[in-house]
Amino acid sequence: MRSVDVALLALLVSATAFSGRAGAFEFTEHWRQPIPLQGPVPPGFDETESSLDPEDCGQCHESQYNDWIKSRHALAAGPGLMGQLHPPFLGSETVEMCLDCHAPLGEQRIYVRGERGKYTKNPDLDAKLLSKGLTCAGCHVRKHKRYGPVPKKTVDPPLPHEGFVAVENFGSSRFCRPCHQFEKHHRRINGKLVEDTYEQWKNSEYSKKGVSCAGCHMPGRRHLWKGIHDPAMVKKGIHIEAVKQGRVVKVTVTNSGAGHYFPTYVTPMVFVRSAVTLHGKTELVDEKYIGWNVELDLSKENFDTRIPPGQSVSFNFNMPDKAVKGKFTVAVIVYPDRFYNRFFRWILDAKPEGADLAMIGRAFRDTQSSRYVLFSKSWKALGLINRSAPSPN
Ligand code: HEC
Ligand code: HEC
Ligand code: HEC
Ligand code: HEC
Ligand code: HEC
Known part of the structure; x- marks a missing residue:
């Protein structure tokens, strides 16, 4: 154990039972994977205090529960994940690696690693808890002790669950890092780490200005974690302009407020399209992409047009002759789950042994229907009729 960990442990032990203060965490011990079983109560x-079930936390922490249940963290053990966690489609070691991020508690693990690295079924698995994904306890509870940020107002004992340990940097980006950043030796494509959100943030102006992940994703400490699946969140962080000059429409997309690339990861794809509507019929004219397109087996990159924080990209769309009589539309369409949608399609077609096709079918439909129109602007032959048109596809 490194000396800094020892020092932290000493701090923890000396923390008093209620509202104990711990200094800043490295989170090495907090995020040791798999999270050790909570042990004796x-x-x-x-009964409520000893439960790890988010519904029980929610009996007292109603506002956090009401936000969390609508967040992606509560969906982290959805059909797209669960449909894959079967041998031989995924081996036990890989399954456990997935659960490190998607359902990290020891009580949520399907396998345990025993002697000589051999994996066996986990006798302590709570399947219901597993289905709840990244829970309150996954982030806050270790050995039945609660860890949280320094409270904004003083809390007086006695408190339920023997109070909590207040960690100075609980809301820092380091807390989010283990699941939103690959380590240097992990999978790269074309030299780039497949998951690199923390480093993208670290190298941005936001980290220099002290705006953390939670600063944008947990405003006022709310448990929202809104991201690419939420059009309002994306509109807050991405500025779009479409200007017509003669018969060319120039669309400029600026990453004005995301603390990392837009999008940060391989999963989403953003389509920028032009279309003509004539006699009630809409036809696609041109299509460009913002995102990182990789092969399904992650073997190679096809293109990477993600926009770093603060930067812009522009696309020119030519109006075809038909547009003079009809309506010309440019639109930005977001597919938050594009990569997984392609991947699930492949599973449904190839039917690899072990994959749960009923679950993957559900995940395919979910990832198909999550797309939305972020921006749209139309012109008639003469002048502008700026209105929110439906998707031109
Ligand atoms: C280092 C943490 C990490 C690991 C390990 C990990 N994931 Fe994920 N996974 C994420 C994050 C973060 C997202 C969300 C990305 C986004 O929204 O752009 C995600 C998204 C997903 C999604 C799409 C969303 C959904 O629920 O349908 C699936 C499916 C998924 N992961 C499956 C897996 C599988 C299977 C494994 C193991 C082979 C795995 N993940 C390993 C962090 C991880
Ligand atoms: C992904 C990890 C994560 C999950 C899941 C999570 N929290 Fe939190 N929680 C945090 C972080 C980080 C903070 C501190 C945010 C900050 O300081 O800006 C926090 C803060 C809190 C606070 C202090 C709020 C305040 O206003 O001072 C409470 C109470 C809390 N969480 C309870 C819960 C409960 C209950 C759940 C489940 C319904 C839950 N948390 C789920 C990470 C998490
Ligand atoms: C019987 C009611 C009750 C239950 C059940 C309960 N808590 Fe608490 N918890 C409290 C009270 C009261 C406080 C102190 C004041 C506050 O922060 O709301 C507290 C404080 C906390 C804090 C510290 C908040 C901070 O300011 O840092 C965290 C984190 C926390 N609880 C998490 C949980 C989690 C996770 C669960 C479920 C596994 C849970 N609690 C279940 C009542 C409860
Ligand atoms: C234990 C691992 C873990 C930790 C810690 C964690 N996350 Fe996540 N996060 C995930 C996984 C897994 C997903 C993908 C869930 C899914 O869609 O199935 C995710 C998804 C997200 C999303 C995606 C929303 C969207 O619309 O696609 C955001 C935003 C996010 N997390 C922010 C945060 C922030 C901010 C923190 C730190 C306060 C944090 N996360 C800590 C595992 C984690
Ligand atoms: C300055 C505000 C800001 C900061 C700081 C920030 N984000 Fe985001 N984040 C956004 C916005 C806006 C979006 C929606 C647009 C997008 O997807 O990039 C987003 C989207 C996401 C997504 C959705 C998936 C995707 O592919 O884009 C994840 C995951 C995420 N953020 C995690 C994090 C983590 C982890 C950190 C810290 C290391 C962080 N964010 C820092 C504003 C921020």
């Missing part, structure tokens, strides 16, 4: 805990 402290004497004096009633």
Whole structure:
């Protein structure tokens, strides 16, 4: 154990039972994977206090529960994940690697690693808890002790669950790093780490200005974690302009407010399209992409047009002759789950052994229907009729 960890442990032990203060965490021990079983319930805990079920936390922490249940973290063990976690489609070691991020508690693990690295079924698996994904306890509870940020107002004992340990940097980006950043030796495509959100943020102006992940994704400490699936969140962070000059429409997309690339990861794809509507019929004219397109087996990159924080990209769309009589539309359409949608299509066609096709079918439909029109602007032959048109596809 490194000396800094020892020092942190000492701090933890000396923390008093209620509102104990711990200094800044490295989070090495907090995010040790798999998270060790909580172990025996402290004497004096009633049934609700000893439960790891988010519904039970929600009996007292109603506002956090109401936000969390609508977040992607609560969906982290959805059909797209669960449909894959079967041998031989994925081996036990890989399954456990997936769960490190998607359902990290020891009580949520399907396998345990025993002697000589051999994996066996986890006798302590709570399947219901597994289905709840990244839970309150996954982030806050270790050995039945609660860890949280320094409270904004003083709280007076006695408190339920023997109070909590207040961690100075609980809301820092380091907290989010283990699941939103690959390590240097992990999978790269064309030299780039497949998951690199923390480093993208670290190298941006936001980290220099002290705007953390939580600063944007947990405003006022709310448990929202809105991102690419939420059009309002994307509109807040991405500025789009479409200007017509003669018969060319120039569309400029600026990453004005995301603390990392837009999009940050391989999963989403953003389509920028032009279309003509004539006699009630809409026809696609041209299509460009913002995103990182990689092969399904992650073997190679096809293109990478993600926009770094603060930067812009522009596309020119030519109006075809038909547009003079009809309506010309440019639109920006977001597919938050594009990569997985392609991947699930492949599974449904190839039917690899072990994959749960009923679950993958559900995941395919979910990832198909999550797309939305972020921006749209239309011109008639003469002048502008700026209105929100439906998707031109
Ligand atoms: C280092 C953390 C990490 C690991 C390990 C990990 N994931 Fe994920 N996964 C994520 C994050 C973060 C997202 C969300 C990305 C986004 O929204 O752009 C995600 C998204 C997904 C999605 C799409 C969303 C959904 O629920 O349908 C699926 C499916 C998925 N992961 C499956 C897996 C599988 C299978 C494994 C193991 C082979 C795995 N993940 C390993 C972090 C991880
Ligand atoms: C992904 C990890 C994560 C999950 C899941 C999570 N939290 Fe939190 N929670 C945090 C972080 C980080 C903070 C501190 C945010 C900050 O300081 O800006 C926090 C803060 C809190 C606070 C203090 C709020 C305040 O206003 O001072 C409470 C209470 C809390 N969480 C309870 C819960 C409950 C209950 C759940 C489940 C319904 C939950 N959390 C789920 C990460 C998480
Ligand atoms: C019987 C009611 C009750 C239950 C059940 C309960 N809590 Fe609490 N919890 C409290 C109270 C009261 C406080 C102190 C004041 C506050 O932060 O709301 C607290 C404080 C906390 C804090 C510290 C907040 C901070 O400011 O840093 C965290 C984190 C937390 N609880 C997480 C949880 C989690 C996770 C669960 C479920 C596994 C849970 N609690 C279940 C009542 C409860
Ligand atoms: C234990 C791992 C873990 C930690 C810690 C974690 N996340 Fe996540 N996060 C995930 C996974 C897994 C997903 C993908 C869930 C899915 O869609 O199935 C995700 C998804 C997200 C999304 C995507 C929303 C969208 O619309 O696609 C955002 C935003 C996010 N996390 C922010 C944060 C922030 C901010 C923190 C730190 C306060 C954090 N996460 C900590 C695992 C984690
Ligand atoms: C300055 C505000 C800001 C900061 C700081 C920030 N984000 Fe985001 N984040 C956004 C916005 C806006 C979006 C929606 C647009 C997008 O997808 O890039 C987003 C989207 C996401 C997504 C959705 C998936 C995707 O592919 O884009 C994830 C995951 C995420 N953020 C995680 C994080 C993590 C982890 C950190 C810290 C390392 C962080 N964010 C820092 C504003 C921010």
